Amino acid sequence: YEVLIVDDASAEPASISLAAVTGVRFLRNDTNVGFVRSCNSGASLARGAILVFLNNDTIVTPGWLEALT
Numbered sequence: 001y002e003v004l005i006v007d008d009a010s011a012e013p014a015s016i017s018l019a020a021v022t023g024v025r026f027l028r029n030d031t032n033v034g035f036v037r038s039c040n041s042g043a044s045l046a047r048g049a050i051l052v053f054l055n056n057d058t059i060v061t062p063g064w065l066e067a068l069t
Contacts, residue, residue, distance in 0.1 A: 004046055006038040 007014040007028040015026045027041055039053045052068065054060070 002047055004042050006042040008032050008034070008038045 003024045005014050005018065005024060005026050007026065009029045009032045013028060015028060018024055018026075025045070027045060029038060029041070033041075035055060042053070043051055052065070
């Protein structure tokens with residue numbers, strides 16, 4: 001799997017707080033383009049065949065990812 005975070009021009013860039021996390025790739029938008037356009041930008045860089053998009057206010061529960069397969 002891979003983790004790709006798209007920062008949609010947040011006031012506090014996600015790359016600052018997640019800089020110590022290994023294996024995470026970042027894409028930062030210069031301006032806020034919205035969730036869907038950010039997803040499309042991330043999808044264009046993703047290497048996987050199956051993509052999962054989560055918004056920053058998503059709360060996941062145990063087993064959430066396995067339930068998708």
